[in-house]
Amino acid sequence: MDFNHSEERRMLQDTLHRYLSDNYDAKQWATSVGHVQGCSDKIWSDFAELGVIGALFAEEHGGFGGGGFDIAVVFEELGRFVCVEPLMASGVMAGRLLSELGSEEQKVLIGDVIGGQLKIVPALEEPQSRYDLDAVETTAERVEGGYRLNGTKSVVIGGPSADKLIVSARGAEGLQLFLVDAGASGVERYSYPNLDGYHASDIALVNAVVPASACLGTSKAVLPALDAARAAGVVALCAEAVGAMEAAKDLTAEYLRVRTQFGRALGKFQALQHRMSTVLIEIEQARSALINVAGHLSAEPSLRDKHVSAAKNLIGRVAQLVCEETIQLHGGIGMTEEYALGHYAKRLMMMDHQLGDVDYHLERFVGAMQREAAREAMS
Amino acid sequence: MDLNYSADELAFRDEVRSFLKENLSQTLSEKVRLGKRLSKADHEEWHATLNRQGWLAINWPEEYGGTGWNAVYRHIFEEELCLAHAPRTIPFGLSMLAPVLLKFGSKVQKDRFLPRILDGTDWWCQGYSEPQAGSDLASLKTRAVRDGEHYVVNGQKTWTTLGQHADWIFCLVRTDPEVKAQEGISFLLIDMKTPGVTVRPITLIDGGQEVNEVFFEDVRVSVTNLVGEENKGWTYAKYLLTHERTNIAGVGFSTAALVHLKDVCAKQMSGGKPLLDNPYFAARVAQIEIDLMAMATTNLRMIAKAAAGQAPGAESSMLKIKGTEIRQAINDLTRRAVGRYAMPFVSEALDSGANAQGVGPDYAAAASPSYFNNRKLSIFGGSNEIQRNIISKAILGL
Numbered sequence: 001m002d003f004n005h006s007e008e009r010r011m012l013q014d015t016l017h018r019y020l021s022d023n024y025d026a027k028q029w030a031t032s033v034g035h036v037q038g039c040s041d042k043i044w045s046d047f048a049e050l051g052v053i054g055a056l057f058a059e060e061h062g063g064f065g066g067g068g069f070d071i072a073v074v075f076e077e078l079g080r081f082v083c084v085e086p087l088m089a090s091g092v093m094a095g096r097l098l099s100e101l102g103s104e105e106q107k108v109l110i111g112d113v114i115g116g117q118l119k120i121v122p123a124l125e126e127p128q129s130r131y132d133l134d135a136v137e138t139t140a141e142r143v144e145g146g147y148r149l150n151g152t153k154s155v156v157i158g159g160p161s162a163d164k165l166i167v168s169a170r171g172a173e174g175l176q177l178f179l180v181d182a183g184a185s186g187v188e189r190y191s192y193p194n195l196d197g198y199h200a201s202d203i204a205l206v207n208a209v210v211p212a213s214a215c216l217g218t219s220k221a222v223l224p225a226l227d228a229a230r231a232a233g234v235v236a237l238c239a240e241a242v243g244a245m246e247a248a249k250d251l252t253a254e255y256l257r258v259r260t261q262f263g264r265a266l267g268k269f270q271a272l273q274h275r276m277s278t279v280l281i282e283i284e285q286a287r288s289a290l291i292n293v294a295g296h297l298s299a300e301p302s303l304r305d306k307h308v309s310a311a312k313n314l315i316g317r318v319a320q321l322v323c324e325e326t327i328q329l330h331g332g333i334g335m336t337e338e339y340a341l342g343h344y345a346k347r348l349m350m351m352d353h354q355l356g357d358v359d360y361h362l363e364r365f366v367g368a369m370q371r372e373a374a375r376e377a378m379s
Numbered sequence: 380m381d382l383n384y385s386a387d388e389l390a391f392r393d394e395v396r397s398f399l400k401e402n403l404s405q406t407l408s409e410k411v412r413l414g415k416r417l418s419k420a421d422h423e424e425w426h427a428t429l430n431r432q433g434w435l436a437i438n439w440p441e442e443y444g445g446t447g448w449n450a451v452y453r454h455i456f457e458e459e460l461c462l463a464h465a466p467r468t469i470p471f472g473l474s475m476l477a478p479v480l481l482k483f484g485s486k487v488q489k490d491r492f493l494p495r496i497l498d499g500t501d502w503w504c505q506g507y508s509e510p511q512a513g514s515d516l517a518s519l520k521t522r523a524v525r526d527g528e529h530y531v532v533n534g535q536k537t538w539t540t541l542g543q544h545a546d547w548i549f550c551l552v553r554t555d556p557e558v559k560a561q562e563g564i565s566f567l568l569i570d571m572k573t574p575g576v577t578v579r580p581i582t583l584i585d586g587g588q589e590v591n592e593v594f595f596e597d598v599r600v601s602v603t604n605l606v607g608e609e610n611k612g613w614t615y616a617k618y619l620l621t622h623e624r625t626n627i628a629g630v631g632f633s634t635a636a637l638v639h640l641k642d643v644c645a646k647q648m649s650g651g652k653p654l655l656d657n658p659y660f661a662a663r664v665a666q667i668e669i670d671l672m673a674m675a676t677t678n679l680r681m682i683a684k685a686a687a688g689q690a691p692g693a694e695s696s697m698l699k700i701k702g703t704e705i706r707q708a709i710n711d712l713t714r715r716a717v718g719r720y721a722m723p724f725v726s727e728a729l730d731s732g733a734n735a736q737g738v739g740p741d742y743a744a745a746a747s748p749s750y751f752n753n754r755k756l757s758i759f760g761g762s763n764e765i766q767r768n769i770i771s772k773a774i775l776g777l
């Protein structure tokens with residue numbers, strides 16, 4: 001048993017930590033958030049150069065990582081600096097789908113993704129789909145030499161800066177995925193910022209015609225690949241949450257040490273000490289849930305997905321506690337846009353709306369638990 | 380024991396309902412229902428509407444243009460306004476300053492300021508908190524030094540709600556720094572147009588600018604604007620706080636927000652069915668409704684006491700804590716209910732009368748901003764931690 005990261009992962013984490021300390025201050029954050037695409041080309045090419053994107057891909061696909069803990073160390077640091085660059089969408093989610101399902105020709109694109117020249121973003125969810133990746137109403141109709149796509153994809157994070165999209169659609173063969181140029185005719189993007197500073201797009205596909213070669217994987221392989229991609233995405237989100245929670249906790253503990261009311265530091269009031277202790281305990285729980293899910297990213301799907309739901313549920317609950325308690329313990333200053341805490345708080349809450357919220361994953365966990373019990377009863 | 384309103388009270392409720400039907404415009408109530416940021420003009424429109432009806436100053440005596448209603452009538456009125464999604468009236472002049480002037484102000488002050496509150500000439504804001512004086516309000520430092528027939532004021536106030544619209548500010552200022560903190564404070568009325576007063580809006584994490592910093596640099600204020608006696612301001616401030624707390628439970632707000640939440644749940648789909656059919660979500664909504672039903676009765680118990688002439692004491696701290704927790708929990712569920720549409724943030728779409736297009740259903744835009752904005756409920760008006768201190772001291776005797 002060893003709960004330490006490997007030497008390589010520690011080095012990667014240290015490198016990224018130093019880079020972000022030096023380069024991702026409040027001013028850079030504001031620059032990225034204020035950019036019409038919600039990100040920075042400079043930061044992105046630095047990420048590529050530092051190997052941060054490559055760390056999200058396995059060696060067989062030209063990367064040098066791709067495991068659960070590779071994703072975890074990268075995203076914990078991104079969370080600590082509330083980094084809004086779309087690495088989860090492009091590096092983790094789309095990267096997985098491409099690695100898993102891509103033809104040799106399509107996999108060539110991975111090199112450009114790792115090199116930072118190409119952003120591919122998954123456009124899976126729809127206005128009515130809530131958190132279900134298979135509730136797809138976008139249609140793929142066979143036409144001469146390819147497919148015609150019609151439908152709407154909603155709140156596609158990273159959409160504004162995407163070069164290509166991975167679009168899910170329902171065709172004669174069932175659920176299918178397509179690699180679509182974001183600028184292709186028939187692809188209309190309406191882009192906007194999210195509350196946490198990430199940018200997203202609603203994407204209308206209006207008779208968008210793609211060649212047959214745009215089809216990604218066979219229909220049968222799509223759903224398992226979407227589940228695997230979601231699992232990797234959840235690892236990234238959970239790690240990002242843990243990093244953000246640690247930073248919010250540190251900021252709050254420091255504030256309690258320096259802020260004086262009634263003639264003494266706020267941190268000397270026992271009622272507040274106890275609440276900070278609870279925050280600390282719950283963040284440790286979150287870190288363990290993250291270790292559980294990262295450690296099972298390559299496990300067989302039913303076990304993996306049980307951990308996915310456990311982690312996303314637990315960390316969603318803890319993130320809300322940390323958000324609300326750190327604001328409350330700060331008082332009014334914690335609610336101002338000028339002060340860093342609010343950025344963490346908003347990111348922590350918005351994460352709950354990505355890849356399934358606390359209730360969604362509780363329901364999935366209950367399903368897994370009931371299936372297990374039924375199997376036990378049969379044997 | 381009788382849990383019902385009397386016939387007179389029910390008749391009054393009907394009267395309020397028909398008034399709202401005829402006088403509250405659909406445009407205005409939609410803005411409130413959808414959580415838009417109201418403009419100064421929106422507030423002024425509603426203020427004038429209530430004033431025309433004579434229903435503006437619900438806690439003033441009739442001789443000054445108030446309604447003279449008792450606590451039950453006031454409660455019925457406020458609840459109906461919330462349920463109809465009427466804008467809240469701006470409380471600073473009406474229900475915070477006015478009671479202090481009525482009790483401690485000079486005749487000249489009453490005659491000068493009260494009519495101007497009613498007719499909307501003066502918009503008041505509150506100058507209490509300072510950067511270093513939050514929960515520990517008595518440690519405030521803004522100085523007022525007597526110079527002939529004036530005070531010269533220097534210092535800074537913060538969290539001044541809607542101060543950017545205000546014509547006047549009532550301030551707690553330090554007039555004697557040598558004595559115990561509470562004994563050197565005075566209650567001063569300051570014209571915001573006086574040279575040396577600067578207002579800087581603060582952007583909050585919901586993107587709105589509803590609070591401000593107010594700076595005072597050698598601001599000269601006539602001594603005729605001192606309320607009551609010098610160095611007695613803390614007494615007046617405490618008196619004011621008991622009035623601030625008459626509608627502190629916010630039952631009407633919660634009830635209206637719960638109706639809105641259920642409406643959202645009916646429209647929002649989960650697994651192909653309305654969200655309220657999802658047992659996990661339904662359980663969360665039910666839990667809140669159960670809590671709210673009990674709190675509504677706790678609130679009425681306190682109101683009945685107040686109507687019988689017993690002044691609200693530390694019980695209002697209970698209502699503040701429970702009431703704000705419930706309101707925050709409903710905001711939380713509304714945020715959850717809208718799913719992924721809780722993320723998009725087109726700030727301009729929240730502005731009153733804006734044409735900017737939001738993302739997703741119309742009720743989604745304000746869901747997350749409202750959740751974050753209402754984190755303030757457990758912070759302001761005496762944080763919930765301060766309220767717990769009051770309960771343990773004043774009720775439990777600890």
